[in-house]
Amino acid sequence: MGEKNMTANVVLNFHKKDQESAGALLELLMAVDEGIECNYYLQYGNNINTLSIYETVMKFMEMKNAKFSTELPDIRVPKEMIDNDPNLLTYEGNHAIRNRGQKKSILQWNLCVYKYIQKLDSFLMIEPDCLMLKNGWLSDIYSAWEEYEGPVFGHLKKGMIRHTYMPTHWAGCSLYDCKQLRELPLEEYFYKRYPNPWWKYRNDEGTVNADNGFYGPVISGYDISYDYFLLALYFKEKTGVNDPLRWPLDMFRSRSDLIFCDFKTKMSSEEIIIKFRDRLPFMHGVKDDKARELMVKYFYRAKIKERYVGDYEISGPSDSPVRTNSELLSIHELKDRFKGRRCFIIGNGPSLNKTDMKMLKNEFTIGLNRIYLNYDKMGFEPTFYCVVNPHVIEQFAPEIDAIKSIKFVRSACRSYLKNRWNTFFMDSFGAHEFNQDLGNLEWCEGWTVTYCAMQVAYHLGFETVVLIGVDHNFPKTGDPNKLVTADGSDQNHFHPDYFGKGIKWQYPDLERSEKSYRVARQVYERNGRRIIDATVEGKLDIFQKADYNELFIRSSKGESPYTLNGQGERLFGEGDFEGALDAFTSAVELAPGYATAYNNAGVVCLQLGDAQKASGYFAKALNLDPDDRAVIINIGRLLTSSEDVETAKKIYASYLVRHPEDKEVCALMSALNK
Known part of the structure; x- marks a missing residue:
C-alpha cells in the first residue's frame, strides 16, 4: 500500500432534529486542538432554511478550514427495489425489521458516507453525539491509522453468532480509507441487492437476536447502514465468498482505545469526563450536551x-x-x-x-x-x-x-x-x-x-x-487616541504592569468619552x-455621585438604600404615596448623599400637595447632583408654578451650559423667555 496522505479530514453529519447538539459539538471543536492540519466538512441533512444554529456554523467556518453543504449524490434507488422489498416481509425468528421511513434515514447516512468516499482520500466521520476528550485527539487517530491496512479504522463492533463473538461492523464514526473503499462497487449496490451474509445464521443456537445484521434476507446501500454494509462488501469482494464464518475477521484490530462507541452508556457526563478525559481521543454515543459544554470550558482553561x-x-x-x-x-x-x-x-x-x-x-x-x-x-x-x-x-x-x-x-x-x-x-x-x-x-x-x-x-x-x-x-496623557509604546510603569491604572514598559496603548479621549456618557x-x-x-475621588462629573461604602449599608430589615428607593418607586406606581414617601425618606436616612431618593421624595410631596416640603427635597437633590435632569425639570416646574421664574431660568441656564443638547430643558427655558 502507498504512503498515506496525512492531511486530516473530518466530516460532521447532522440534521434538523440534532442540530442543537451539533452546535454544542462545534463549540467544542473550536476549543480543542486537533494536533494536525485539518479540513472540516459540515453536511446538513435538511433544507438550509431549517438551520437554527447558523451563527455557530458561521463562527466555526471563520475559525476553521471548513465547508458547509446540504447536497448529496444524485443516486436514485430504483422504484422496484423500494416497492418490492423482501426485507419488509415478516420472518420467523431474528428479524430487525426497518420500515420505509427508517430506511430513508439509512439511505441518507449512506449517501453522505459515499459522497466523501468519492471526494476525499480519507476522512473521520463524526456526529453530534461525539465528545472530544483530549487535545491532539485527531493527531492521535490519524497517526495510528498510518500503520493500519484496513479500509475502515475505528471501533470494530461484534455480535454473537453460534456462541462466538465476531466482528459485524465498524462503528459509523470511524476513519474511512477512501482509496481502498473506492475499489469496491459501492454505487452498483444502490441499484441492486445481494444476499445478506449473516441472515442464514440468525436463528442458529448461540446467535444473539439483537444484532442489526439481521435486517432482512438481502442487503444493499438502501437496506442496511454503511457501517455493516462496508464490512460485508469488503470481505465478500476480497475473499470471493459471502459467508462471515469464512472471512478472516481477525485481521483487523478494533481501535476502541482511540474511538470508543457506546450508545448504551449509563455514565453521567461527569463520570465520562473523569474516566476518559486526557486519555481517550473521543467517544461516540454521548447524548447529554452537558458533557460537551464541560469539555469546552476545560479546554479553554487548559490553554492558558x-x-x-x-x-x-x-x-x-x-x-x-x-x-x-x-x-x-x-x-x-x-x-x-x-x-x-x-x-x-x-x-x-x-x-x-x-x-x-x-x-x-x-x-x-x-x-x-x-x-x-x-x-x-x-x-x-x-x-x-x-x-x-x-x-x-x-x-x-x-x-x-x-x-x-x-x-x-x-x-x-x-x-x-x-x-x-x-x-x-x-x-x-x-x-x-x-x-x-x-x-x-x-x-x-x-x-x-x-x-x-x-x-x-x-x-x-x-x-x-x-x-x-x-x-x-x-496623570500621563497626550494627543487623544495617539498610539504610543509605554517606556515605564503605568501610572494611569490600578497596576503598574497594566500598560507597562513595551506595551502599546492609546492616549484617552476624555472629551468624546464625556459626550458618550451624557448620552x-x-x-x-x-x-x-x-x-x-461611586468611584473613590473620581473626576467624572456627569453621573449622580454615591459613596461606595453606603451602597452596602442595610437597614435593620436588611434593606439597602437602593432597595428602599426601588420599593418607593413601586409603591408610588401603585398609588400608595404615603408608603412611597416612607421608603424614600428611609433611603436618604441610610444614604444622605442619595440624590435620586431626595428627588423622588419631592415628587411624592407634590402629589400629596405639600409644595414647601417638595421644594426642600428638590433643593437637597440639586445640591448633591446638579446634573440630574429629572431634578432640574422638577425644581424648574415647581419654581415656575410658584411664579419664581427668574430662579427657574438660572437653574435651567446653568444646566444647559453643561448639557446644551438636552432638548426638553431647552424647550422649558424657551417657554420662560417668551
Whole structure:
C-alpha cells in the first residue's frame, strides 16, 4: 500500500432534529486542538432554511478550514427495489425489521458516507453525539491509522453468532480509507441487492437476536447502514465468498482505545469526563450536551498558564443564573434577563486600590480590559467582561481567553481569540449612539470601553448601574487616541504592569468619552433607570455621585438604600404615596448623599400637595447632583408654578451650559423667555 496522505479530514453529519447538539459539538471543536492540519466538512441533512444554529456554523467556518453543504449524490434507488422489498416481509425468528421511513434515514447516512468516499482520500466521520476528550485527539487517530491496512479504522463492533463473538461492523464514526473503499462497487449496490451474509445464521443456537445484521434476507446501500454494509462488501469482494464464518475477521484490530462507541452508556457526563478525559481521543454515543459544554470550558482553561488569571469564582448573588457560566447562551436569551437588578461596572483607574473590591463578590459585575490583573485583590472574576481596543486584544489574547466571564469583544479582533464560549463578537456603529438592544450584535464604542459596558448592562436589563474605578483622570496623557509604546510603569491604572514598559496603548479621549456618557445618562434616565458613580475621588462629573461604602449599608430589615428607593418607586406606581414617601425618606436616612431618593421624595410631596416640603427635597437633590435632569425639570416646574421664574431660568441656564443638547430643558427655558 502507498504512503498515506496525512492531511486530516473530518466530516460532521447532522440534521434538523440534532442540530442543537451539533452546535454544542462545534463549540467544542473550536476549543480543542486537533494536533494536525485539518479540513472540516459540515453536511446538513435538511433544507438550509431549517438551520437554527447558523451563527455557530458561521463562527466555526471563520475559525476553521471548513465547508458547509446540504447536497448529496444524485443516486436514485430504483422504484422496484423500494416497492418490492423482501426485507419488509415478516420472518420467523431474528428479524430487525426497518420500515420505509427508517430506511430513508439509512439511505441518507449512506449517501453522505459515499459522497466523501468519492471526494476525499480519507476522512473521520463524526456526529453530534461525539465528545472530544483530549487535545491532539485527531493527531492521535490519524497517526495510528498510518500503520493500519484496513479500509475502515475505528471501533470494530461484534455480535454473537453460534456462541462466538465476531466482528459485524465498524462503528459509523470511524476513519474511512477512501482509496481502498473506492475499489469496491459501492454505487452498483444502490441499484441492486445481494444476499445478506449473516441472515442464514440468525436463528442458529448461540446467535444473539439483537444484532442489526439481521435486517432482512438481502442487503444493499438502501437496506442496511454503511457501517455493516462496508464490512460485508469488503470481505465478500476480497475473499470471493459471502459467508462471515469464512472471512478472516481477525485481521483487523478494533481501535476502541482511540474511538470508543457506546450508545448504551449509563455514565453521567461527569463520570465520562473523569474516566476518559486526557486519555481517550473521543467517544461516540454521548447524548447529554452537558458533557460537551464541560469539555469546552476545560479546554479553554487548559490553554492558558495559571499565572495569567488564576482560578476564582464568578461574582454574583446566590440566585444568579450565570454564576458558573455553564449554560450556552444566545444574545437574545440575555435580553432583560437581569431586569430590575443592579450591577457594577469596574473601571481600571488607580482608585481601585482604595476600593474594597471583595464587597462585590455577591454582586453582578462587568470587568473591562486587563481587570484580571486585579483578581487577587478582588477574590472573584466579573460576571461579564468587555474589551474593545484592538491593541489590548492583540497583545493579551491568551489572557482574555482564560477569563471565565461571559464576554463581549470587538468583532474585528475575533481571530486573536480561541475561547468562544459565551463570547459575543460585537460590530460597532456611529460615534455617540446608544444601542438599547444588542440582538444585532452591534454597539457604539463611543471612544471608551466603559460606554460599551453601559450598553451591555442596558441590554441585560439592569436598572441601576454603579461605576467604580472610572477615575476619568490620567496623570500621563497626550494627543487623544495617539498610539504610543509605554517606556515605564503605568501610572494611569490600578497596576503598574497594566500598560507597562513595551506595551502599546492609546492616549484617552476624555472629551468624546464625556459626550458618550451624557448620552448614556439620558437613555437610562428616560427609561426609568440610573447610572451612579461611586468611584473613590473620581473626576467624572456627569453621573449622580454615591459613596461606595453606603451602597452596602442595610437597614435593620436588611434593606439597602437602593432597595428602599426601588420599593418607593413601586409603591408610588401603585398609588400608595404615603408608603412611597416612607421608603424614600428611609433611603436618604441610610444614604444622605442619595440624590435620586431626595428627588423622588419631592415628587411624592407634590402629589400629596405639600409644595414647601417638595421644594426642600428638590433643593437637597440639586445640591448633591446638579446634573440630574429629572431634578432640574422638577425644581424648574415647581419654581415656575410658584411664579419664581427668574430662579427657574438660572437653574435651567446653568444646566444647559453643561448639557446644551438636552432638548426638553431647552424647550422649558424657551417657554420662560417668551
